Amino acid sequence: MTKRIIRFSLFLAFVIGCILFIQWKGYHSVEDAAVLNIEQTFTIRHTQDEFVIKQSIENLPEGKYHIHYPPKAKDIDCQLGEDHVCKWEDGKNSQLKVKEGPLTFTYKLKAPMKVNSFLLEDWGITIKEAPSASTRIQLTEQNWRNGSWATGADLAGKEKMEGLDYYVFKAEGLIPPLFWQEQALVPMEMNQHLTIYSEGKPSLKRSIFEKLVPDEKIFVIMSNNISELTETDKLIFVPGGKKNVEKQLASLLLAKKLSFTDEKEWMLDLLVSSLTHTPAHSNKVEKMRETIFTVLTKEQADRWLENILSTDSKTITSQLLDELLEDTAGIKTDFFQKNADMSKPFQPFYFLDKRKIYINGKKADKINILLQNDRTYISFVPLIEMLGFHVLDSSKPKELMIGKNGDKYHFIFSKKLFFKNGQQFGFQRNPFSIDHNEVYFDTAALKGLFDLEVEENSQEINIH
Template sequence: MWKGLFLSFLALGTVIGAMLFFQWNAYSKQSEPSKVLESAQQELTIETTQDQLFVTQTIKGLSKGKEYRTVNTEKQFRWECPGIEGKGCSSSDEDPSTFISEDGSLTFEYIIPVGASPAAFLLTDWTTMIPDVHIDDTLTVIVDSSRRSGTWSAGGRPEGYKQGELIDYYVFEREGDAPAVFWQAEKLNTFEAGDNIIFLAAEKENGLAIAPESAEKMADLPFLTLIQTSSYKEAAGSGLMIINPGTDPNELMAKILSQALKEKFSGTPPGETWLLDLAASAALSQEPGSEKAKSLLAGLKEVMGEEGMERFYSYVKNSDSLNAEQLDRFLVSELGKDTSYFTLNKDEKAPYIPFYFADERNIDVNGTESDLEAIGLDGKTYFPFIKTAGLLGFKAEKVSATEIFLQGAGNNSYRFYLDKNIFIYNEEDYGLLENPLVTVGSELFMDSHWLEALFKIKVAEDEHRISIEKGK
């Protein structure tokens, strides 16, 4: 009886526990903050004075009655949120950066100093941000009464211009957040260089000619305003790029495509944006700038081939977001083998790691299955050197940064050097035509050929398994 009663209570407790778990799990998921951003539209009006710009920024499409946190920039002065009747925006607390959108919009006013007589200036990251809101599109209006003799441009499509008796009006539209805005004292001519590129330059003969094959690579990428001028250093901002006269045409095309890709993939981690430069160089069959990028691209071309490289750029161009892990997933789907090529090489300043595949075959050592993990590199099978030597009965010691000592049974020993094509066996030197050790990342590897030759072992490979056997 007691046993039956105990089992009944145990079963009931299990059921109640399961119910509580699922309720809590559901509640936890509902309680997690949503990562989906609100969408809104933005209007920017810039009014000029002799030495500063007066900006009115209105963000529309917000939730009525909701409080939002704002983030300002160091470029803004006399910043205020005037509110509907000019009495100031309301807030539910004393936080000076949070405001309630009473009518579904928020308006900010501020001043940006630019100096009385600069030769040129560029505005980037100059507007107030609401971190939880994604700006779908931005309308920028420039009302100019003080700098009419110069040239205004922005990182958006020019949609209107009106020259008045005392005031000039410029209108730009852009998908996404605020555009970069540029002004210079010298007049520039405007040319249409493609469906999504406007080119500004001082002379008509400086018009930008984009070859049809290059134009095809840039089709459907975000709009870009390209300015050729000697009045300002080379720079880039949202939707806008400044180049100096005399830039090599091939180099220029790579810069334009790279900037367009950066516009599209603004969410790419900062340390990985150089991979977009590499993609642009690959698309235009040009060499990238850094030595690491050159090595990375060469390794990619070797395994992908010409047609594979076309598919690579097509994947890049048509993706919604991009980072090193996504590029690796593309390689795995293309090649059918596991690789972390881009992830391992995503730091441009770190040493280059060659293209290799993870070999998924099981490895037996002397008839016993091991946890060794081989890699495929340059068409050969490589094994982790220190770990493999340990399974073969050797104790490994790293004598210095370039010397490895292996002690086997009795007086049996080896010395290997990372910087010399020699090894020492039982204190006798032997010269080699090449170094048998390869560094991949932070680990040393040796291929099956050298393992067999130096350690008198037998490496047998088939489709599913690798066997390493000591010699008799």
């Protein structure tokens, strides 16, 4: 009895193991299809009113596959290997078991008789378990010979023959859409990932788009037949004769290339206007752009933009924009962080000085240094406290009263005058500056105010 139970258990385990192996083998084969080097070749022949398409798929592993047809495909035929008709797993001809290839489909799509331009989308048969492949498209044109074909793929060859035009395109990934128009299209490679098709020389500054290198290959069709900027898969359609199309295209490519925080709108506006050297849409952003191009030399500004475009950071932030200023131009600032909130007024540009500061020989750790227009500003309240003064009244946001040894000073930050013990005195120029609600004072005015000398070098500032 015991032996019988053991034999039955072993047999049951064997059966379950076989079932699991068969299921794993089928799943594993299909899973491998996504990572193997699947190759497919399309042969497309365009006659007067139809496209006759032959699609051959190589290196497809053994397994079960779900087939998706173009919605308007007709006269579909399927073969496995040289001469074996496909055996479908269901009555809808959508589930197919593959043992060995190649897998070949032939089918037809209706073509319009006469058009100025034409976009052919969703025209290839796709396999759910192997959506991407290395694709070669061989297209012969017998009818629309006065125009040009283009697609979201590299043009590998083009030849005009006696009775037809012959095109070869190569692509990786998904099957790209095909576009034809009556006017001839000439491809121009801007960089290794960006090609622009246009009617002759495109009305775009090449220097701008040479810098905009997408993470994957993108193809642009620029034509007078196109009314507005649109995109589909790896094809972007750009109106040839409209104003600001350069900025629109640059903005679209930047948004594809870079990832932004919630501050995307103004940062994209800033970068596009900086790249194209045109005014920003926002008045505040335009002030930011003008400030940066005033503070930086042309070489520094170009290097700053290049470093933004090539940064390894996954997300562009206002802090990163400030940090890249320091990396490329040696400028320490929080300019973009201060101006990130578009609901608040524009804040002027200050250099954040990293030098150490000493007051009467004692190191001042709480004093910040700002540089603006070749003038040095330091935190005012920490300064006076280190000098022995006390704040008597700071209730008014734009005024301050301090005292020391019976002397009282009253400052009004918006004016070039102050009061000492009730008597009015004046500065040659207003020495105060407000940044993020912190009061800064021009070191050049310390001599006249407190009879202090200021000595500066590249490492430190000494006040005594």
